[in-house]
Amino acid sequence: MKLLIADDDPQLVRALRITLAAHGYEIVAAGDGATAITSAAQEKPDIILLDLGMPQLDGIQVIQALRGWTSAPIIVVSGRTGSADKVEALDAGADDFVTKPFQIDELLARLRALSRRSQGTLGEAAVAFGDVVVDLVAKVVSRDGHRVHLTPTEWRMLEHLCRHPGALVTRQDLLKEIWGSDQVSDSGYLRLYMSQLRKKLEASPGEPAHLLTEPGMGYRLVL
Known part of the structure; x- marks a missing residue:
């Protein structure tokens, strides 16, 4: 697994290079935004670690440039x-x-x-977490071998999370996915549907292990 670390702090880059290499990652480093884009094009990393405050081009500009041609996961x-x-x-x-x-x-x-996502989880026909299996092709959810009924909105919310496992999915992403517009305001609807999903799919809905809330940001599915 190849990682591109784009950060202008040489001490941090050195520490990450040593630590992550010890865990089996191949490391490529870039000290500024322009070099990060060039390195990404040449090295084709599986995942990109990116600082926002870099010289030449800042992190936001780098993200926008990368997203023009690559879907490699980016962790800021x-x-x-x-x-x-x-x-x-x-x-x-x-x-x-x-x-x-x-x-x-x-x-x-x-x-x-x-x-897991970059290696093809996004394209899997089924996603499993806990005792739940989500069949993305048949649009069927089962828990401990028994089919679980979801409303159309609950399904769309769960499906979107399943297609981005491990990644933070923002509220705006979900609003656009479910209602077709990122201009729709969230008046507690997402919280309500997430609560229903947890009741149906989590062993302890009050202390979820898989359908997690990122306060102020959105939600994350942990497999």
């Missing part, structure tokens, strides 16, 4: 903590956002989740 790793920065990065095409400083175990977990 940034010291910016404001929700506006996170929303801007996700709207530009990033798949996830990790705030510095971070625990390496958390980053490794995010990488594993996005690795």
